[in-house]
Amino acid sequence: MKTMNSYCRERYGKKLYKLSLDGGFTCPNRDGTKGYDGCIFCSASGSGDFAEKGGDVYSQIERAKKRVEHKNKGGGYIAYFQAFTSTYAPIKRLRELFYEAIDHPDIDVLSIATRPDCLPEETLELLEELNKIKPVWVELGLQTSNRETAEYIRRGYENEVYEKAVSELHKRSIYVITHMIIGLPGEDITDMKDTLSFIIKNKSDGVKLQLLHILKDSGLYTEYLNGKVKALEKKEYLAVLEELLPLIPETMAVHRLTGDGDKRKLVSPLWSADKKDVLNSVNALVKRLERENEYIFRPIKKEEIPQMFSIILDRMKWMDKVGIRQWNVTYYDEVYPIEYYEEHRLAGEVFVLEKKADGSIAAAAVLKNEDERWENVSCYRERSAFYLHNFASVIGEKGAGSVFLSLAEKYAKSVGKECLRLDSADDNEKLSAYYTEKGYRAVGHCVDGLYSGTLREKQL
Numbered sequence: 001m002k003t004m005n006s007y008c009r010e011r012y013g014k015k016l017y018k019l020s021l022d023g024g025f026t027c028p029n030r031d032g033t034k035g036y037d038g039c040i041f042c043s044a045s046g047s048g049d050f051a052e053k054g055g056d057v058y059s060q061i062e063r064a065k066k067r068v069e070h071k072n073k074g075g076g077y078i079a080y081f082q083a084f085t086s087t088y089a090p091i092k093r094l095r096e097l098f099y100e101a102i103d104h105p106d107i108d109v110l111s112i113a114t115r116p117d118c119l120p121e122e123t124l125e126l127l128e129e130l131n132k133i134k135p136v137w138v139e140l141g142l143q144t145s146n147r148e149t150a151e152y153i154r155r156g157y158e159n160e161v162y163e164k165a166v167s168e169l170h171k172r173s174i175y176v177i178t179h180m181i182i183g184l185p186g187e188d189i190t191d192m193k194d195t196l197s198f199i200i201k202n203k204s205d206g207v208k209l210q211l212l213h214i215l216k217d218s219g220l221y222t223e224y225l226n227g228k229v230k231a232l233e234k235k236e237y238l239a240v241l242e243e244l245l246p247l248i249p250e251t252m253a254v255h256r257l258t259g260d261g262d263k264r265k266l267v268s269p270l271w272s273a274d275k276k277d278v279l280n281s282v283n284a285l286v287k288r289l290e291r292e293n294e295y296i297f298r299p300i301k302k303e304e305i306p307q308m309f310s311i312i313l314d315r316m317k318w319m320d321k322v323g324i325r326q327w328n329v330t331y332y333d334e335v336y337p338i339e340y341y342e343e344h345r346l347a348g349e350v351f352v353l354e355k356k357a358d359g360s361i362a363a364a365a366v367l368k369n370e371d372e373r374w375e376n377v378s379c380y381r382e383r384s385a386f387y388l389h390n391f392a393s394v395i396g397e398k399g400a401g402s403v404f405l406s407l408a409e410k411y412a413k414s415v416g417k418e419c420l421r422l423d424s425a426d427d428n429e430k431l432s433a434y435y436t437e438k439g440y441r442a443v444g445h446c447v448d449g450l451y452s453g454t455l456r457e458k459q460l
C-alpha cells in the first residue's frame with residue numbers, strides 16, 4: 001500500500017510534515033448560502049480543530065513548525081489549509097493567503113481542503129499558477145457517494161460536482177486527495193465499497209479514510225443523544241478497513257487511515273482517543289494485508305498432489321527433529337496416503353497457498369465440508385463450517401501458515417460459511433496457544449486412533 005509517507009519519499013525524496021493552518025474561512029454550509037448548520041459530522045471549528053489559529057500565515061507556519069520540529073529529521077513541510085472551506089473567499093484574499101504560504105522557504109507543498117462546489121474558474125486558474133511554483137494538493141470532502149447519505153449529512157452538492165472538480169483539477173495537473181468517512185449512519189460495507197469505487201473511478205490521486213467521530217459540537221451529537229446513530233466499534237472499523245484496503249490501487253496513496261478528533265470534543269467512539277493503540281492495530285492490519293498480498297489462495301492442481309504429500313512428509317521429519325510427537329508417531333502418512341489428497345481434490349476440498357513471486361507452494365490443507373469427529377459437539381449443526389485438516393506449510397516459509405489460515409477464513413466467508421473449525425493435539429501446547437491467539441475457541445474434544453485433540457471453532 002502506498003502511504004502518504006511513501007508517496008512523499010518517492011515524489012519529493014523526503015518525508016513531509018503537515019502544518020495545519022486556518023485561513024479564516026467559513027463555508028457555504030454555514031454562512032447561509034447552502035445552510036447554517038454545517039455538515040452533520042463537522043465540528044464548530046470546521047473540522048480544523050488542530051489548525052493554528054490567529055495571526056498571519058507566516059506566523060501560523062512558524063508556530064506549527066515548532067510542534068513537529070523535534071520529530072523532523074531532514075523532512076520538509078506541507079502548508080495545509082485545513083479549517084472550513086479553504087477556497088471560499090474572494091480571489092484576492094486567496095491569492096494573498098496561498099502566496100504567503102507557498103513563498104515560505106520551508107514549505108514544499110501547498111495543500112488545500114475544500115468542497116468541489118467551491119472551485120470556480122478563477123480559483124482553478126490561481127491553483128494552476130501556484131502549482132507551477134510548488135506542488136499544490138487539493139483535498140475534496142466527498143465523504144460518501146451514496147446520495148441518501150449525502151443528503152442526510154447535509155453535504156450540499158451532487159456527486160457530479162465532485163466528478164467535474166476532479167477532472168478540472170487534473171486538467172491543471174493538480175494532485176487530488178479525496179476524503180471519505182467510514183461508518184456514516186445507515187451505511188454498510190457495500191455503501192463504503194461503492195464510495196471507494198467511485199473515488200477510484202474518478203482517479204483521485206490520494207484518499208483519506210476517516211473514521212466517523214461523534215463530536216460534542218456537531219449536529220451528529222443530537223442524533224447520538226436521541227439514539228439514532230452509533231459509532232463503529234474498533235473491531236468493526238478494522239473489519240471495514242480489511243475489506244477496503246485491498247481495493248485501493250497501487251497508484252493511489254492512502255493519506256490517512258484513522259481520524260484523530262479533538263479529545264475534548266470526542267463523544268464516541270472513545271476507543272479512537274487512544275491514538276497509539278489505533279495506530280498499532282491499523283499498522284498490524286496493513287502489514288498482514290501486505291503479507292497476504294504476496295500469495296494466492298487457490299484449489300490445488302492434480303499435478304501438485306505429490307508436492308503436497310512431500311510437504312506433509314517433511315513436516316513429519318521436522319517433528320522428529322524438534323521433538324514434537326504428533327504426525328510422526330501416529331502413522332500419519334499411512335492414515336492419510338497420497339490417494340486421500342487426490343480423492344479430496346476431486347471433491348474440491350484441497351487448497352494451496354501459492355507464492356506470487358515464483359509460483360511455488362508455501363502451504364496446503366484440506367478444507368472439508370463435513371467432519372464426523374464433530375458429531376457429538378453441540379454446535380455441530382448450528383453453524384455451517386469448513387473443517388481444516390492436513391494443514392502444513394513448507395519448512396522455512398515463515399508466516400505462511402498464518403497467511404493460509406487468514407485467507408482460508410476469508411474464502412470460507414466468501415462462500416457463505418459461518419465458521420472455520422479445526423483441531424489441535426492435546427499435548428501440543430504451543431499450537432493450542434497459537435490457535436487460541438488466532439481466535440479459535442475450544443468447543444469440544446475428540447479421539448481418533450492414537451490422536452487426542454481439542455476441537456476449535458472461529459466464527460467468521
Ligand code: SF4
Binds near residue numbers: 037038039046
Ligand atoms: S465539513 Fe466542510 S463543508 Fe461541511 S460544514 Fe464543515 S467546513 Fe463546511
